[in-house]
Each structure stands twice: as structure tokens, then as C-alpha cells.
Amino acid sequence: MNSSSGKSYMSTASSSVIWKAGGDVVADQFPAGLRVLVVDDDPTCLMILEKMLKACQYNVTKCNRAETALSMLRENRNGFDIVISDVHMPDMDGFKLLEHIGLEMDLPVIMMSADDGKNVVMKGVTHGACDYLIKPVRIEALKNIWQHVVRKRKNEWKDFEQSGSVEEGDRQPKQSEDADYSSSANEGNWKSSKRRKDDEDENDERDDTSTLKKPRVVWSVELHQQFVAAVNQLGIEKAVPKKILELMNVPGLTRENVASHLQKYRLYLRRLSGVSQHPSNLNNSFMNPQDATFGPLDLQALAATGQLPAQSLATLQAAGLGRSTAKSGIPIPLVDQRNIFSFENPKLRFGEAQQHVNNNKQMNLLHGIPTTMEPKQLASLHHTAQSMGNMNMPVLSHGSQSSQNNPLLMQMAQPQARGQMLNDSTVGLAPRLLSPMGQPMLSNGMATNVSPRNGVPENIRAPSYNPVSQTSSMLNFPMNHTSELPGNSFPLVSTPGISSLAPKVAFQEDVNSEIKGSVGFMPSYDIFNDLNQHKPQNWELQNVGMMFNTSQHSNSLQGNLDHTQSVLVQQGFSSGQNRNSTVISKAMFSAGDSTGHVNAQNGNQHLNSLLVDNTVRVKSERVADAAPANLYPDHFGQEDLMSALLKQVGSFFSLYDTDGDIILLILTSKFPIFLQQDVITPAENNDFDFDGYSIDNIPV
Amino acid sequence: MERNPMRRQLAIMRQSLFDQGHVDEQFVQLEELQDDANPNFVEEVVTLYYRDSARIILNIEQALERKPFDFRKLDAYMHQFKGSSSSIGAKKVKAESTLFREYCKSGNGEGCMRSFQQLKKEYATLRKKLGAYFQLARQAGPVETASRPK
Numbered sequence: 133m134n135s136s137s138g139k140s141y142m143s144t145a146s147s148s149v150i151w152k153a154g155g156d157v158v159a160d161q162f163p164a165g166l167r168v169l170v171v172d173d174d175p176t177c178l179m180i181l182e183k184m185l186k187a188c189q190y191n192v193t194k195c196n197r198a199e200t201a202l203s204m205l206r207e208n209r210n211g212f213d214i215v216i217s218d219v220h221m222p223d224m225d226g227f228k229l230l231e232h233i234g235l236e237m238d239l240p241v242i243m244m245s246a247d248d249g250k251n252v253v254m255k256g257v258t259h260g261a262c263d264y265l266i267k268p269v270r271i272e273a274l275k276n277i278w279q280h281v282v283r284k285r286k287n288e289w290k291d292f293e294q295s296g297s298v299e300e301g302d303r304q305p306k307q308s309e310d311a312d313y314s315s316s317a318n319e320g321n322w323k324s325s326k327r328r329k330d331d332e333d334e335n336d337e338r339d340d341t342s343t344l345k346k347p348r349v350v351w352s353v354e355l356h357q358q359f360v361a362a363v364n365q366l367g368i369e370k371a372v373p374k375k376i377l378e379l380m381n382v383p384g385l386t387r388e389n390v391a392s393h394l395q396k397y398r399l400y401l402r403r404l405s406g407v408s409q410h411p412s413n414l415n416n417s418f419m420n421p422q423d424a425t426f427g428p429l430d431l432q433a434l435a436a437t438g439q440l441p442a443q444s445l446a447t448l449q450a451a452g453l454g455r456s457t458a459k460s461g462i463p464i465p466l467v468d469q470r471n472i473f474s475f476e477n478p479k480l481r482f483g484e485a486q487q488h489v490n491n492n493k494q495m496n497l498l499h500g501i502p503t504t505m506e507p508k509q510l511a512s513l514h515h516t517a518q519s520m521g522n523m524n525m526p527v528l529s530h531g532s533q534s535s536q537n538n539p540l541l542m543q544m545a546q547p548q549a550r551g552q553m554l555n556d557s558t559v560g561l562a563p564r565l566l567s568p569m570g571q572p573m574l575s576n577g578m579a580t581n582v583s584p585r586n587g588v589p590e591n592i593r594a595p596s597y598n599p600v601s602q603t604s605s606m607l608n609f610p611m612n613h614t615s616e617l618p619g620n621s622f623p624l625v626s627t628p629g630i631s632s633l634a635p636k637v638a639f640q641e642d643v644n645s646e647i648k649g650s651v652g653f654m655p656s657y658d659i660f661n662d663l664n665q666h667k668p669q670n671w672e673l674q675n676v677g678m679m680f681n682t683s684q685h686s687n688s689l690q691g692n693l694d695h696t697q698s699v700l701v702q703q704g705f706s707s708g709q710n711r712n713s714t715v716i717s718k719a720m721f722s723a724g725d726s727t728g729h730v731n732a733q734n735g736n737q738h739l740n741s742l743l744v745d746n747t748v749r750v751k752s753e754r755v756a757d758a759a760p761a762n763l764y765p766d767h768f769g770q771e772d773l774m775s776a777l778l779k780q781v782g783s784f785f786s787l788y789d790t791d792g793d794i795i796l797l798i799l800t801s802k803f804p805i806f807l808q809q810d811v812i813t814p815a816e817n818n819d820f821d822f823d824g825y826s827i828d829n830i831p832v
Numbered sequence: 833m834e835r836n837p838m839r840r841q842l843a844i845m846r847q848s849l850f851d852q853g854h855v856d857e858q859f860v861q862l863e864e865l866q867d868d869a870n871p872n873f874v875e876e877v878v879t880l881y882y883r884d885s886a887r888i889i890l891n892i893e894q895a896l897e898r899k900p901f902d903f904r905k906l907d908a909y910m911h912q913f914k915g916s917s918s919s920i921g922a923k924k925v926k927a928e929s930t931l932f933r934e935y936c937k938s939g940n941g942e943g944c945m946r947s948f949q950q951l952k953k954e955y956a957t958l959r960k961k962l963g964a965y966f967q968l969a970r971q972a973g974p975v976e977t978a979s980r981p982k
Contacts, residue, residue: 174912176881177919183865183873220911246915268858268918271865 163278164189167211171201171229172218172244177267181216184271198224205237209350212239213281216265219245219252227259234260238288240280244269291395292388351393358382359393368401838972845965854958859921875966881920882959888913889952896945906944907936924954 168190172178178194185192193212195201198221205212215233219226230241243256246267256264262280265273351359362379363371373391380390849855859874866873892909895902914929928951935943 174916174919175884176877176916179877179880180862180865180919183870184861187865218915220908220915246911246918267915268861268921270858270861 163281166190166278166281167193167213168216168277169193169195169201169205169212169214170216171195171198171221171226173197173221173223174218177218177269181269181274184269184274187271188275190274197221198226198229202229202232205233205239209237212237214240214242214277216242216244216277219243219247219256227255230256230259230261238284240284242277242280288392292392294395355380355382355385356393359390359397363394363397368398836972838968842965842968842972845961845968849961849965853923854961855921856923856926857921858918862920872966872970875969878920878962878966881916881922885913885916885955888916889955892948896948901939901941901944903936903939903944907933910936922955922958925951925958928954 166188168185170178170181170185170192171194172181173196175196178196182192182194193204195204198217201215201217202224205215217226217229221229226243226245230243233239233241240262241260242263242265243261244265244267245252248266253264262284263277358380359376362376365379366372366375371394373387373394376394377385377387377390849859862874862877870876888909892906892913895906895909910929910932914926914933917925917929928947932944932947932951935941935947
């Protein structure tokens with residue numbers, strides 16, 4: 133299928149300006165000129181859709197492969213307003229694409245399929261699709277798609293306002309009404325009280341942005357690391373955009389950039405903490421690894437029902453894992469669950485890779501937040517953690533640790549042969565990794581509530597913690613996919629091993645405690661929403677290593693991580709209360725397959741057994757914003773292994789026993805990695821859109 | 833009613849396509865997309881459909897030769913085929929596809945084979961009819977669409 137070249141996007145510059153302006157500037161032309169990217173492997177449908185969209189006066193770009201679409205989107209982040217994608221595609225599952233887009237570009241995505249089954253539609257919802265069209269699509273259905281663009285921008289604006297300094301008066305009402313971001317509302321409250329003086333500055337900036345859609349800033353791994361470090365330093369409650377900006381000291385970055393990014397981050401944390409919402413679910417849920425098809429669904433279901441692999445988690449927690457050692461907010465790297473699912477096999481056990489944890493929308497926000505942990509960081513974290521017990525530290529904030537600019541994980545992972553890690557049986561991996569890794573891995577002691585991916589609640593962005601037990605299942609995908617990681621991309625090691633690692637479990641205990649402390653992140657990111665309780669805990673997901681993904685497809689993608697970019701999100705870690713839920717970061721499960729959930733299950737189970745011991749401390753590594761790959765570089769002999777693993781996986785959680793030896797390493801499969809070539813593009817700041825993330829070059 | 837006899841015939845042909853259930857409302861959607869810039873849009877789409885779907889038909893045939901049947905795969909292929917067929921408004925073909933998928937879901941190999949044979953028949957019939965229709969349309973020259981079938 134032919135797909136328009138990049139330049140075609142620019143041709144609509146004039147009409148797109150309208151859109152950039154927020155849609156309300158040029159009312160008479162609206163919605164003409166809406167820039168639509170339509171993705172469908174069926175050439176007949178694609179041709180018809182293109183014609184229909186053109187008849188609606190939209191600016192259409194068609195694409196017959198998801199990979200191509202993603203790279204187009206990455207190359208031209210602001211070149212499209214909305215994406216329409218088919219669900220069943222050969223190279224990438226539509227839901228996975230959906231996740232990627234949501235995380236990286238935060239564009240509204242409409243799913244389409246001839247399949248009108250409730251499950252599939254539900255999946256669309258949980259993965260964050262803003263609409264679902266049943267084929268054959270009629271032109272009438274396409275005439276109103278512009279509403280999704282407007283709605284999204286409107287919401288983003290509101291969110292931005294809420295997360296930014298709170299203006300007096302006019303902002304107040306908004307805070308309460310944002311149901312989606314309850315935590316941010318809270319944050320907004322305290323924020324407002326603290327930031328009165330900043331209001332006016334922000335107001336001014338906001339005014340500008342409200343009328344003008346600024347280009348997005350791309351939050352590279354390094355940048356995100358800096359961000360997370362700054363947030364950690366300030367403490368999640370006190371982290372206001374202005375201060376964060378000052379701490380980060382990045383030229384060209386505006387407070388708005390930071391504010392919107394912070395908002396996303398909070399949501400992410402909240403999502404993580406929300407995972408634990410469904411205690412009951414935990415117990416059962418994991419998806420059976422065998423149930424491959426479920427994959428994404430399972431996670432969704434899990435997420436939705438809060439069932440996260442909860443069982444294991446719950447068990448683990450019950451086992452007393454929840455020791456909250458360090459309450460400081462240990463930043464737990466968010467594992468990008470996406471990666472867990474192998475990219476290529478949407479049908480993999482996990483069903484479609486997109487396991488969106490319940491709040492699809494919210495997840496999207498987080499997407500962009502790559503958390504990477506630099507190896508050093510990890511190491512340092514690890515050390516710190518050890519001393520602290522589970523680290524309460526804001527991993528990132530620690531000087532050396534939070535190397536802000538480290539593609540952390542990436543580095544680590546990369547050196548290792550990607551494949552190796554992946555292929556190892558999950559269980560096998562764990563032990564191996566564990567030993568040497570011991571320390572570095574979980575520096576944070578992440579109490580990630582990483583709920584084993586099993587159930588990965590909804591979006592399970594969370595690291596693929598798939599319950600180890602499943603190991604085979606879980607890892608399957610990640611491992612399988614790991615194949616091509618483009619240079620930049622971090623190899624995601626879907627490593628089955630990871631599943632076994634079930635980081636989730638481990639995290640719970642430690643995580644809980646730790647997460648709290650250091651990270652101070654708001655529970656806004658709930659990796660698994662359903663995971664029990666989480667609410668208070670923020671970090672649930674600490675993607676440990678969000679490693680990047682790079683799902684196999686990466687090969688095809690040029691250097692960019694495209695597919696599975698792992699996003700390491702640092703999770704705020706909610707006060708470590710027992711979060712059984714796996715904090716698994718909302719990491720996107722970029723990986724095609726559902727691996728996410730499967731893993732989760734495996735992970736949980738495995739974890740359970742591990743935890744039972746009570747000797748194990750799970751430390752979730754926080755993958756600092758940067759590529760998690762570097763998580764553990766040097767400390768252990770297995771570093772290489774780790775790296776490779778991480779590379780493949782994208783993120784990992786490591787479980788340490790009381791001696792600090794790593795017991796379990798859960799690697800999540802590919803995570804989308806967001807790396808940005810240009811850290812900041814001044815013109816790109818877009819208040820309306822969340823920062824885009826792209827992984828183009830992942831510095832290793 | 834068209835004054836031009838050719839156009840009249842074209843209109844009759846078209847109407848019978850609908851009356852006999854070969855095409856449905858979606859076909860009308862395609863017709864409405866046809867304009868001066870793309871005067872043969874419907875024909876182009878249908879041509880593309882037959883070209884692309886031939887590949888899927890082949891895949892299904894090959895899959896039906898392997899025993900035991902991989903129903904999941906068969907269902908996946910048919911899902912693809914159905915999506916394509918429904919987008920051009922191929923009503924009977926689409927109905928047969930649905931039936932085939934039902935058989936797949938219930939693991940009824942015999943049913944699948946029977947249904948597939950029927951599907952191929954309908955598929956071929958439609959192709960012939962549409963082929964004749966488009967040929968006449970080209971001869972008749974550009975013409976506004978006839979009234980929508982009720």
C-alpha cells in the first residue's frame with residue numbers, strides 16, 4: 133500500500149494551523165483539514181477509507197502497515213491529529229499500535245474492525261481507543277471523528293491547568309471536576325496553595341499556549357530521568373513544575389512542558405497505585421499463560437476488574453512481603469508492560485499486547501514517560517537500597533543514581549546479546565540474574581507493587597512482570613520478540629525469564645515501603661489499577677527496567693525503537709503499603725503480545741513462592757527515565773546478561789533476598805522506549821498535547 | 833428512468849444486483865464516493881478487492897487441505913476476507929463468510945468445507961455480475977447514479 137510520504141503532512145500546513153490553534157481559531161474551516169492517518173492492512177478497506185475521509189475534507193495519509201505508521205508518527209509528531217487503525221493486522225496488533233501511539237504521541241486513536249464482539253470493543257476501550265468503528269465503515273461515521281480531537285485537546289488543556297500551578301479562582305473548579313485525574317486534582321490543590329506566586333507566570337504562559345498549539349517537547353530518556361530526579365528531589369507532593377524546571381535546568385524547556393509531563397507522570401503513578409484497587413482480583417487473576425489469546429484482554433480484564441495477577445501479589449503481600457522498608461519514595465522503574473508482550477504475536481498468550489490497564493486514557497498520559505535507569509544509577513540505587521532496605525530513595529534523585537541522561541537500561545541491555553536473555557527460560561533467568569545482580573538491580577527496593585503481570589490491570593503498562601510461574605508463557609513473548617532491536621531501541625527482553633521474575637511480587641513488599649519514600653510520586657500512576665489497593669501507593673509500577681523494547685519489529689523500523697518502546701516510567705510509588713498490585717508500570721506493553729498478562733500470571737505465582745520465603749525482598753528497580761537498559765551494569769557478572777536481558781526486555785524487576793542477592797529478575801518485554809534525538813524542541817511545546825516520546829536514538 | 837437505453841439497462845442491472853441480494857447498502861456508499869475526479873471508483877475498488885481477496889481464498893483453500901483443520905487460522909483468514917467483502921458491499925459473500933466462521937468456532941470441519949464451496953460460488957457469481965455491470969457502465973459513459981434501491 134502506498135503511504136504518503138512525510139512531506140504530505142506539511143502540505144496541509146495551512147489547514148493544520150487551524151488545528152494547531154486548538155480548533156477554535158478558524159471555525160469556519162473546521163474540521164476540514166483534519167490530518168488523519170489511517171492504518172489498515174486490507175488494501176480494499178484502505179482505499180475506501182481514504183476516499184471517504186477525503187470526501188469529508190480531511191487530509192488523509194494511508195498506511196498499510198502498523199510499523200510504517202508508527203515511524204511516520206514518530207518522524208512527524210505533530211503531523212497528525214488523529215489515527216484510525218484496524219485491529220487485526222499482520223505485523224502488529226492494532227491494540228499495540230494503539231498503546232504506542234497513546235504513549236508516545238498521545239493522539240486520539242479510533243479502532244476499526246469487522247469484529248463487533250463485545251470483548252474486542254472492550255479491549256479498545258481499555259487500551260485507550262477513543263472510538264471503535266465496526267466495518268464496513270460508513271462515511272457518516274467518519275464525518276464526526278474530529279470530535280475526538282477536540283475533546284482530547286480540551287481535556288489536555290484542563291489537565292494541564294490542573295497540574296500546573298493552580299491559578300486562583302478559575303482553576304479551582306477544574307480540579308474537582310477532573311474525574312480522570314483525581315490525584316492530580318489533589319495535587320493541584322496543594323499545588324495551588326504553594327504556587328500562588330508562580331501563578332502569574334504560568335498564567336501568562338498558559339495563555340499563550342491556549343491559543344497556540346506549541347510543538348511537543350519530546351521527552352527523551354535522559355530528559356525524563358532528569359525530570360524524575362527532580363521530582364524525587366522535591367518530593368512528589370512538592371514537585372511543582374517551576375521547581376522541577378529549575379532543578380532540571382534544561383535550556384529550552386518551559387514550565388508548561390514540565391507541567392504537562394508532570395501531569396502525565398502523576399497519572400501514571402496513580403495508575404500504578406490504582407492497580408491494587410482490586411484486592412479480590414489479585415487472587416485470581418492471572419491469566420493463564422496458556423490463554424494466549426487473552427493476552428491483552430486478560431490484562432484488561434485484570435485491570436478492569438482489578439484482578440491483576442493479584443493472586444500472587446496478594447499472596448505475596450500476605451506473606452509479608454510488604455515490608456515497607458524504606459518508605460522513601462523509591463522510584464520504581466516502571467516497567468513497560470507493553471514490552472512484555474511480544475510484539476509480534478498479538479495472539480500470544482497474552483492476547484493482544486495491549487494490555488491496557490484499565491484506564492486506557494490515563495495510561496496514555498503516562499506513556500511518554502520513559503524511565504530509564506542508568507546502570508550506575510541502578511548500581512547506586514541498589515546500593516542505596518540495600519542500605520536502606522528498600523530504598524526509599526528517590527532513586528533518581530540521588531546524584532549518581534539518577535543519571536538523568538542515561539539511557540540506563542539501554543546501555544545495559546544492549547551489550548548483552550539480546551537474544552540470550554530472552555531465550556533463557558524464565559526461571560532460569562531469574563536465578564542467574566539474581567545472583568549477580570543482587571544489588572544493583574533493585575536498588576530501589578522498589579516496592580513496586582508490580583503486580584505480576586498476570587493480571588496486569590488494564591493497561592498493564594506495568595512491567596511485564598508476568599508471574600513467573602508462567603514463565604514460559606510470559607517470557608515467550610518477550611523473548612521471542614526481542615529480536616530486533618534496532619540500535620536505538622532497547623532490546624526488550626521479553627524474556628520469559630522475566631515472567632518468572634514476577635517482579636511484582638517482590639515489589640510489593642519492599643516497594644510499598646520504598647516507593648513511598650523516595651519517590652514521592654503520586655499514586656497517580658497506577659500500574660495496575662486493579663491491583664489491590666494501590667491507591668495509596670504510588671509507585672506501583674516501577675518498571676524496573678523498563679527496557680526498551682524494540683520488539684522484533686524494530687528491525688524494520690529504522691533505528692527507532694518503534695515498536696516496543698519501552699517506557700520506563702518511574703512510578704511514584706505510593707506509600708508502599710502493601711501493594712500487592714504490581715506496580716508494574718504502565719509500561720506499555722508495547723510488545724505485541726499479550727505477553728503482558730501472561731507474564732503477570734507467571735510472575736505472580738512465582739513471586740508468591742518466592743515471597744513466601746519472606747526472605748526475598750523485591751526491589752524494583754526503578755528505571756529512571758532513561759533506558760533501563762543500564763540498570764545494572766556493573767555490579768554483577770550477570771550484568772551482561774542483564775543488559776542483554778534488559779535490552780530485550782525493556783524493563784525488569786528484580787527480586788532480592790534479604791542478603792541483597794537478586795533472586796528474581798523479571799524482565800518485561802519490550803517497552804516502548806522513548807528516546808529523543810532532540811531533547812527539546814523549543815517550538816514543540818504543546819500544551820495541548822502531552823509530550824511526545826520517541827525513541828530514535830537511544831544513546832548507549 | 834434513464835432515457836438512454838444503455839443507461840436504462842445499466843439501471844436495471846444495478847437494481848437487480850440489489851434485489852437479488854448480491855450487494856447491499858455499502859455498495860451505495862461506494863457509489864456515492866464516485867465523482868468526476870474518480871469516475872470509476874467503484875470499479876477500481878472492486879477490482880482491487882478481487883485481486884487481494886484471491887490471495888485469502890487461496891490461503892483458506894490450502895488450510896483446508898491440511899488435516900486436522902486449524903480452525904483458528906481458518907477463522908482468522910475468513911475474518912480478513914469478511915472485512916474486505918463487507919467493505920465493498922458483497923452481501924451474499926459476507927453472509928457465507930459469517931457462516932463459515934460459525935463453523936470454525938464450533939469446530940465443524942464439514943460445515944466449513946461446505947460453506948466454503950458455497951462462498952466461492954457466490955464470490956464468482958458476484959464477480960461476473962459486477963464485471964458485466966462495470967463494462968456496461970463504461971460503455972454507457974458517465975452517468976449519475978440511479979436512484980437508491982429501497
